[in-house]
Amino acid sequence: MHFFLQELVNGITQGSLYALIALGYSMVYGVLKLLNFAHGDLYMVGAFVGYFVIQWFGGPTALTIPVPLLLLFMFLLAGGGVGALGVAIERFAYRPLRNAPRIAPLITALGVSFLLENTMLLLFGASYREYDTSAFISFGTGIHIGSFSIDIVRLMVIVLSVLLMIGLTLLVNRTQLGRQMRAVSEDREAAEMLGIDVDYVIAATFFIGSALAGIAGVMDGLVFNTVYTLMGFIAGLKAFTAAVVGGIGSIPGAMLGGLLIGIAESMVTGYISSTYTNLIVFGILIVVMLVRPTGLLGKVPLQKV
Amino acid sequence: MTVERESQDPGVEKVDPSIGVDEWVARQTGRREYAPGIRGDVQRRFERLGWWPKLAIAALFGAIVPQLLTNDFQLQVGINALLLAMLALGLNISVGWAGLLDLGYIAFYGFGAYGFALLSSSQLNAPAGIHLAAYISLPVIAVGAACLGLIVALPSRRLIGDYLAIITLFFGEAFVEFTNNVAPKTLGGPNGITSIDPIKGFGGQIITNKGYFYFLLILLVASAAALHLLDTSRTGRAWRAVREDPLAAEMMTIPVNRVKLMAFSFGAVVAALAGTVFAAQQVNVFPTDFDTPYLILIYAALILGGAGSIGGAILGGLLLSVMLDGFLRSPTQAGYLFYGVILLTLIVKMRPWRKLVGVLAATAVFGIVVHTIVEAISKSAVAGGPQSSGWIADALHNWVVVPSNPTTAGNIGFVVLLCLCVALRQLKDPVRTVLLVPTLYLAACVWEGVLVAQPSITRQLLVGAILIVMMNARPQGLLGSRRVEVV
Numbered sequence: 001m002h003f004f005l006q007e008l009v010n011g012i013t014q015g016s017l018y019a020l021i022a023l024g025y026s027m028v029y030g031v032l033k034l035l036n037f038a039h040g041d042l043y044m045v046g047a048f049v050g051y052f053v054i055q056w057f058g059g060p061t062a063l064t065i066p067v068p069l070l071l072l073f074m075f076l077l078a079g080g081g082v083g084a085l086g087v088a089i090e091r092f093a094y095r096p097l098r099n100a101p102r103i104a105p106l107i108t109a110l111g112v113s114f115l116l117e118n119t120m121l122l123l124f125g126a127s128y129r130e131y132d133t134s135a136f137i138s139f140g141t142g143i144h145i146g147s148f149s150i151d152i153v154r155l156m157v158i159v160l161s162v163l164l165m166i167g168l169t170l171l172v173n174r175t176q177l178g179r180q181m182r183a184v185s186e187d188r189e190a191a192e193m194l195g196i197d198v199d200y201v202i203a204a205t206f207f208i209g210s211a212l213a214g215i216a217g218v219m220d221g222l223v224f225n226t227v228y229t230l231m232g233f234i235a236g237l238k239a240f241t242a243a244v245v246g247g248i249g250s251i252p253g254a255m256l257g258g259l260l261i262g263i264a265e266s267m268v269t270g271y272i273s274s275t276y277t278n279l280i281v282f283g284i285l286i287v288v289m290l291v292r293p294t295g296l297l298g299k300v301p302l303q304k305v
Numbered sequence: 306m307t308v309e310r311e312s313q314d315p316g317v318e319k320v321d322p323s324i325g326v327d328e329w330v331a332r333q334t335g336r337r338e339y340a341p342g343i344r345g346d347v348q349r350r351f352e353r354l355g356w357w358p359k360l361a362i363a364a365l366f367g368a369i370v371p372q373l374l375t376n377d378f379q380l381q382v383g384i385n386a387l388l389l390a391m392l393a394l395g396l397n398i399s400v401g402w403a404g405l406l407d408l409g410y411i412a413f414y415g416f417g418a419y420g421f422a423l424l425s426s427s428q429l430n431a432p433a434g435i436h437l438a439a440y441i442s443l444p445v446i447a448v449g450a451a452c453l454g455l456i457v458a459l460p461s462r463r464l465i466g467d468y469l470a471i472i473t474l475f476f477g478e479a480f481v482e483f484t485n486n487v488a489p490k491t492l493g494g495p496n497g498i499t500s501i502d503p504i505k506g507f508g509g510q511i512i513t514n515k516g517y518f519y520f521l522l523i524l525l526v527a528s529a530a531a532l533h534l535l536d537t538s539r540t541g542r543a544w545r546a547v548r549e550d551p552l553a554a555e556m557m558t559i560p561v562n563r564v565k566l567m568a569f570s571f572g573a574v575v576a577a578l579a580g581t582v583f584a585a586q587q588v589n590v591f592p593t594d595f596d597t598p599y600l601i602l603i604y605a606a607l608i609l610g611g612a613g614s615i616g617g618a619i620l621g622g623l624l625l626s627v628m629l630d631g632f633l634r635s636p637t638q639a640g641y642l643f644y645g646v647i648l649l650t651l652i653v654k655m656r657p658w659r660k661l662v663g664v665l666a667a668t669a670v671f672g673i674v675v676h677t678i679v680e681a682i683s684k685s686a687v688a689g690g691p692q693s694s695g696w697i698a699d700a701l702h703n704w705v706v707v708p709s710n711p712t713t714a715g716n717i718g719f720v721v722l723l724c725l726c727v728a729l730r731q732l733k734d735p736v737r738t739v740l741l742v743p744t745l746y747l748a749a750c751v752w753e754g755v756l757v758a759q760p761s762i763t764r765q766l767l768v769g770a771i772l773i774v775m776m777n778a779r780p781q782g783l784l785g786s787r788r789v790e791v792v
Binding site: 106108111119121122240278282286 | 400471472777
């Protein structure tokens with residue numbers, strides 16, 4: 001039983017990360033109807049920003065500032081920096097194509113993803129880098145009940161993800177900006193006619209979505225320790241699966257999908273074999289798409305004539 | 306009313322089609338605009354030439370090429386180019402004609418390669434193995450690929466738009482996972498399948514690279530011919546109707562689903578045939594040969610040449626492959642390509658000539674000034690020298706600033722260069738021209754400092770950049786025709 005619980009905790013941790021990335025996919029898809037393939041690479045950039053913050057403050061073994069402050073800096077810089085990068089990408093690569101055929105921004109997104117990945121490869125090389133979290137946060141602390149335990153880092157990741165998701169839900173449902181976002185995703189032209197600054201709303205959406213991906217990147221570094229330039233692609237793909245399984249464009253759907261994929265993955269790894277993890281995750285996706293083409297919580301898109 | 310489907314860039318001046326002119330009329334008008342003098346004459350002659358004579362001329366050119374190549378490496382470059390052209394041709398069916406974003410296309414290529422490998426090696430039915438003649442195995446694989454295309458496309462009946470891209474993307478990923486992990490005895494896992502038979506049949510077999518070049522050329526010409534017939538047939542028109550507006554196409558009694566399935570199947574067959582030749586020529590196949598980077602390369606080729614046109618797909622494939630393979634293997638030749646492309650772009654884009662000369666002269670002077678200043682401040686900052694070799698590097702030795710340890714400075718330079726390029730696109734003319742000077746200079750410095758030393762990454766960067774730039778600046782590609790949306 002406790003093995004099951006342990007796997008469940010691992011799954012929820014992994015799932016929260018997927019959910020955070022999936023949220024960005026979903027939000028961008030909501031306002032632009034664009035599958036932003038570059039999103040997974042933003043997550044990778046976030047993980048790198050976190051890594052360099054640790055190095056900046058003396059490295060994992062000789063930190064010059066207290067750990068909570070370090071974590072704060074990591075999350076803030078990764079969130080802000082990656083958010084700004086997302087806005088820049090939107091501004092220069094996607095905005096000129098807003099009225100182009102649907103396929104044009106998709107192909108551009110492939111190009112942006114490829115360019116980002118290889119730029120990072122050029123700048124930082126293909127080697128694996130270690131966060132070395134255990135050097136400054138003791139994994140021993142946390143919740144222990146019998147043989148079952150959640151270490152403090154996983155606990156923090158889960159709690160922070162939940163907080164971010166609550167914050168995002170409030171933002172989308174309660175604030176002016178959220179209302180504008182919903183309006184833009186419903187009908188961009190009508191929103192524009194009602195005086196909503198569509199460019200600003202789209203930029204804000206990109207900022208929030210990318211910032212979430214950046215924060216997820218730092219969390220990934222903290223929990224799993226290694227960061228490398230090609231980590232974005234496969235994580236992006238999984239998050240993408242999560243967004244689609246939950247129903248792309250739907251925010252609770254992205255969260256649900258992320259958790260489902262994370263838990264499924266860790267259960268398959270725990271009980272069957274890690275070799276087949278990816279195949280089974282893709283299998284889940286294909287089955288969901290065939291049974292419910294719009295995802296679990298997605299709405300059937302109205303086809304306008 | 307018709308609206309131009311192009312980016313709203315203030316810098317690009319708009320030509321026809323204007324409002325009220327439909328696509329056909331626009332094309333006819335465009336056809337009458339010839340350049341003056343001999344250039345126009347040649348253009349007119351060339352356009353009056355039918356499609357088939359053009360194909361024959363292109364095939365003839367292709368047939369002469371191996372006679373001109375001197376070594377096996379160049380022949381290999383030629384084979385790679387033909388393969389990419391063939392793959393772009395197949396991708397054009399679903400992406401260019403039917404407007405379906407097929408991100409699992411690479412798996413059909415892999416299916417062909419693995420299919421051929423299994424049917425012509427000792428992997429199955431050990432120890433004797435299966436060693437089929439090509440005239441049996443190729444049709445079997447083609448039929449198999451067509452069926453696979455149907456199976457993958459089946460969900461597209463229910464999926465609208467982007468969901469298809471997702472399903473196919475996962476299909477492509479699943480193929481790599483599958484070949485990596487499932488049945489390692491038969492499929493070889495990450496080690497792939499080795500010692501595959503050459504293509505053989507009717508008592509002969511193809512062993513030399515020259516033989517494979519001709520075989521591929523024949524295959525490519527045959528596919529282009531078949532696809533041209535298909536394109537001009539009822540099916541081809543149906544594909545384009547579905548691309549423009551599936552709903553309207555359905556109203557016009559076009560069987561949209563069947564037409565989509567057909568597009569996938571035809572694309573799959575072309576890719577699988579390319580895969581068989583790849584497997585036979587390479588002798589080995591590995592799962593990594595069929596991974597996403599190569600898919601993106603095929604997309605870049607198609608976009609570069611122009612989606613929706615057979616000539617464009619082939620040209621894009623040849624051009625990109627030769628560019629990436631042939632040149633970027635040696636730093637000197639890479640330099641020719643790099644400076645050549647920049648110069649060519651400037652010559653094509655920059656008017657009047659005086660301005661072009663001014664910019665180039667200013668860049669040269671700017672470089673000398675910067676080099677002198679930097680040298681006066683710190684000797685080590687210019688100690689690196691160009692990473693490339695040859696006469697260009699010699700000429701640039703006292704012009705570019707390359708520090709003795711170029712990595713960090715080069716990285717910063719690269720990021721600044723990216724920002725400058727983005728800024729150039731946004732700015733209007735007087736500032737733009739002025740900013741072009743340091744951008745050009747920085748590009749040369751970064752090239753000599755970092756990019757030349759990392760050819761494989763530079764290749765990938767180039768592919769990504771081609772996708773973004775082409776989509777923004779010239780979405781119809783080199784040979785494609787501009788699409789017009791009827792509102």
